[in-house]
Amino acid sequence: MARPIPHIVWKRDRLRVLDQRELPRRIVYVDCRTPREVAKAIKDMALRGAPLIGCAAAFGMALAARRRSVRALDAAAEVLVKSRPTAVNLAHAVSAMRELARSTPPAGLPERLARAAERYYRDDLSFNRRMGVLGAALLPRGAVVITHCNAGALATSGIGTALGVIREAFRQGRVAHVYADETRPYLQGSRLTLWELMQEGIPCTLITDSMAAHLMKVQRIDAVIVGSDRIAANGDVCNKIGTYGLAIVARHHRVPFYAVAPTTTFDPGTADGSGIPIEERSAKEVLELSGIPIAPVGARARHFAFDVTPARLVTAIVTEKGVIRPVNAARVKRLLG
């Protein structure tokens, strides 16, 4: 795993979190000593990315377990699950930890939940590697790809989901160049994805989100590769705002559209994308940049943080258990088993 700068560090009495809001300009860590502090780091986007949010929530529960009380765990679960509504990995991690706590005597809680959180983190890491191999096989040699947001090492515990595929494909000579959408309003593309790719020497170019359609018209693009925050039972893919428009534009140009996500991102309890809660964040994040206003005083804005790409626009979903293709409810069900 090429990550010279660790993004979460488990210290048993606290979770040390790299503040991704400060990247690429500054390397700053935030120490979370309580589940509430972990929830705040998630809510305020000091760390982000569905798989990493899941890992952080597991460690948040492990912190709560240090109080050796089911009540403390219940309270922690509530505050953690509320921190962000869309990524299902968070809810999955919290409920898995809660389940485990039920069969554990109070005295054993700290040790058992800490181990479980560490395992959850290690599993995500190995899922990344497996998805990287499976996803790379989908690409032709020397592919030019577009990615959106940051589904990289910074969003997971390993090499990333979408960027994990890109890393492995680059290693195999299957990816020659990556165009990264800047991903407004949070600029995860310009701040985080470019930073990761440049560190590894993967040739990459930044574009604004609005340039992808033009780029597909004027040069060969072999694939769009994105991560996901929640995948419904029918294969509808919820991901960072802008993904849906990118998928429409990819279909228009007959460019394959791949989503890469571990099975922990699937939500079999939600029939289709219409049941996925779309977080709406503060308008301020659209009206300002680094605290500087970029719109008139008093202006209104919407800030949808995610959108849903219907299964019919998704060429394939790459998971650690295999590739779902074509994407439909039957194939999703078969893979999840």
Added chain:
Amino acid sequence: MARPIPHIVWKRDRLRVLDQRELPRRIVYVDCRTPREVAKAIKDMALRGAPLIGCAAAFGMALAARRRSVRALDAAAEVLVKSRPTAVNLAHAVSAMRELARSTPPAGLPERLARAAERYYRDDLSFNRRMGVLGAALLPRGAVVITHCNAGALATSGIGTALGVIREAFRQGRVAHVYADETRPYLQGSRLTLWELMQEGIPCTLITDSMAAHLMKVQRIDAVIVGSDRIAANGDVCNKIGTYGLAIVARHHRVPFYAVAPTTTFDPGTADGSGIPIEERSAKEVLELSGIPIAPVGARARHFAFDVTPARLVTAIVTEKGVIRPVNAARVKRLLG
């Protein structure tokens, strides 16, 4: 015309230009005393918008005419035409002024070209009003529309092209709400369009460019309305980067897509969009936002300033001479006469 703050002021010995790069934070004017200074204001985007660039170029030629020499006019024409390649209004205005100069004795040049530039400006203003009326008629009562970039009073000499239609439609009760794309990288939407709409009390909300597709899915959108920088003989519409993706997304949701442009924006000499030069601007404008770096040091970026929407994705083109619908070469030819 609702413009409390004039954006170009002709003073005979100079053209005073509102520096749109500073909006909405500061009202700053730049004085251009030579054609070269006008060209610099255009190139550096102190003023922008295809029709306004045309007007400014006409005044630039009027400034050159003060030297009472055809050679000075030739030199001015060259520097002005080179300032920005995509908007055809600029080339049209310059060549019309040159044509006029040929039939004018040297002593009469200053007066005649100044009058012609003033007329060019007034014509554009009356075109705006006519397009406003013709375009508003296309909208249902209480329409909710999306616009991209700024095709408003700031981009023209009048009430605007796309925003001229929106203004007139709002007056008639046909527009209830406007969603404005922020329009990266220059943010003409958040800085200029929102500013214009708020000044007139037209209800408006800012979105990032990447939100339009999601918005069309979750609420009724009655039309997309944009301006244009050049329209080819077959009706292909060149406009601010992001327009093409927006048109694809509108077609996907069966939302009508209207382009609004005076006939001075048409280029009958270019058969289709593939012949329109797409300006590529400095990568710096993508790597920085309001002068603040938003990507890692050393990052590469592309900055396509425009894209082309093929005629088949354009529901209608509104001109001062009438509405082209359906959009094809025969209809364009018939309208241009």
